[in-house]
Amino acid sequence: MRTKSWVTALVLASAGSAAVAALTGDNSIKGVTEDGKKVVLRADGTWRYQADVGATLGLRLHEKPPSATAVYQTPVPQFQVMYDPSLWTTRSDRDKPDRQSFVHKTGALFATVLAEPLPLTSDEVKKLAIHNFSNGAPGGQVVLEEQRVVNGLQVNTLQMTGSPGGVAFTLYGNYYGSERGSIQVMCWTVKSAFATYEADCLNFINGLIAKR
Structure with missing residues (x-):
């Protein structure tokens, strides 16, 4: 102890903040931030980068x-x-x-x-x-x-x-x-x-x- x-x-x-978005079938929203990074906004208010963005960032x-x-x-x-x-x-x-x-x-x-x-x-x-x-x-x-x-x-x-x-x-x-x-x-x-x-x-x- x-x-x-x-x-x-x-x-x-x-x-x-997402500048351009389209609603997807799973109730998440795909968007593009003001600096051009692609993100997915979830229905619960959280977000993540799309996979290709992670690759871009290395x-x-x-x-x-x-x-x-x-x-x-x-x-x-x-x-x-x-x-x-x-x-x-x-x-x-x-x-x-x-x-x-x-x-x-x-x-x-x-x-x-x-x-x-x-x-x-x-x-x-x-x-x-x-x-x-x-x-x-x-x-x-x-x-x-x-x-x-x-x-x-x-x-x-x-x-x-x-x-x-x-x-x-x-x-x-x-x-x-x-x-x-x-x-x-x-x-x-x-x-x-x-x-x-x-x-x-x-x-x-x-x-x-x-x-x-």
Whole structure:
């Protein structure tokens, strides 16, 4: 429990209009943004780039899995996180209303969503996350850093390792910021178990949704 509290404290510390559109058969709307990028607007108010746009940007496309049917509405109205309720349960912290914790059904994987109304860029959110992680985790390092398109949103993705409390952990997250707020969607487990839970972790962080 002591090790888990170290990692939880560390994670909590580390913590973009359609101009032309046509209605499609699945109640989504295809459109073109003012800068010429093709998007699909869903009936639920969310949006994503069309696949060819992701290729144009040179970024990997990710979407929430079909099993992600539960919705966590963050304190920042723009952001939601959709997740699989058969895998994850919530654990609230009344003293920290800007975040929500989640526990995997195995008890060996954990996740946190931190959303704030701070007008930061995605790069600023990423830099803050790296800075805080490095300060809190001895030997902390970034093992993966890239941009991705997640449910139509261009985000920064980080995978970091460190040893808070002397135990090696791996943290995986998506980070985004705009003039309307910032959000960090992160999950973590011990480094030796990360390969076992990587798919569930990736599916969780890919639940990030930005409402238009």
